[in-house]
Amino acid sequence: MAGSIACGVHAVRVLLSRTPERVLRVHLASGREIGRLAEIRTLADRAGIAVVGADPASLDRLAEGAHHQGVVAEVAPRSGDPETQLEQALETAAGPPLLLVLDGVQDPHNLGACLRSADAAGVAAVIVPRDRAVGLTPVVRKVAAGAAETVPLVSVVNLARTLRELKERGIWLVGTDDSASATLYDADFSGPVALVMGSEGEGLRRLTRETCDQLVAIPMAGAVESLNVSVATGVGLFEAVRQRSVQSARKKK
Structure with a gap:
């Protein structure tokens, strides 16, 4: 099968609405083209995309264990190599770019949740290492609820080199580390910045730590020592959103 897989009503609807040219084929549950699945059929027909009826077993196999809600789409990869994708993301960012770097996240549910937070925070691109990290699986796409189709996920061979190149472009690298003396609220997210998050457990x-410009810890007020990586990512990204919103409001006065 060509391309990768997206499944679930929301993820497929976002693809068909925003980038239908990337959808190669849509598989719909036979005899269930009502409601939201009927909308998927309409969007696919409007874009001239082939729709194939499929039984539950076929959809389960295509979705590779993800909850598909009766719809699976075959998706072409984004055009261009990782460097080109990142360059385009930086060039088209509205204002100072905000990037998210995930250093070896393994759990597809965590990556999907991080992508969803990244979309909500206006992140220009999410950067991950190609090896020792989860990629864009059907489960990731389903958990991301459409964000995997709106936020470029850039998979790079050498993460440390990519981070150095970002620094050369004037992007400030803020890494999270539980042992850091500075806190998240000491970091300046108002300019071009990348939030760098570590893997689960490690x-x-x-x-990666040595390449960051600044290391910060998220203040913890309870008994637990750390947050899940996807929760910590959301906390970090929305501190950036808060700072940028405050700065924007001040400029308007």
Whole structure:
């Protein structure tokens, strides 16, 4: 099968609405083209995309274990190599770019949740290492609820090199580390910045940590020592959103 897989009503609807040229084929549950699935059929027909009826077993197999809600789409990859994708994301960012770097996140549910938070926070691109990290699986796309189709996920061979290149472009790298003396609220997210998050359990790798311009910890007021990576990512990104909103409001006065 060509391309990758997206499943679930919301993810497929976003694809058909925003980038129908990337949808190769849509598989719909046979005999269930009512309600939201009928809307999927209409969007696919309008874009001239082939729709194939499928039984539950076929959809389960295509979705690779993800909850598909009766619809699975075959999707072409984004055009261009990772460097080109990142360049385009930086060039088209509205205002100072906000990036998210995930250093080795393994759980597809965590990556999907991070993508969803990234979309909500206006992140220009999410950068991940190609090896030792989960990719854009059907489960990731389903959990992301359409955000995997709106936020570029850039998979790079050498994360440390990519981080150095970002620094050369004037992007400030803020990494999270539970042992850091500075807190998240000490960081300045108002300019071009990348929030760098570590993997589940291990945190940032040594070289990634050393490449960051600043290390910060998220203040914890309870008994637990740390947050789930997707929750911590949301906290960090929306501190950036808060700072940028305050700065924008001040400029308007």
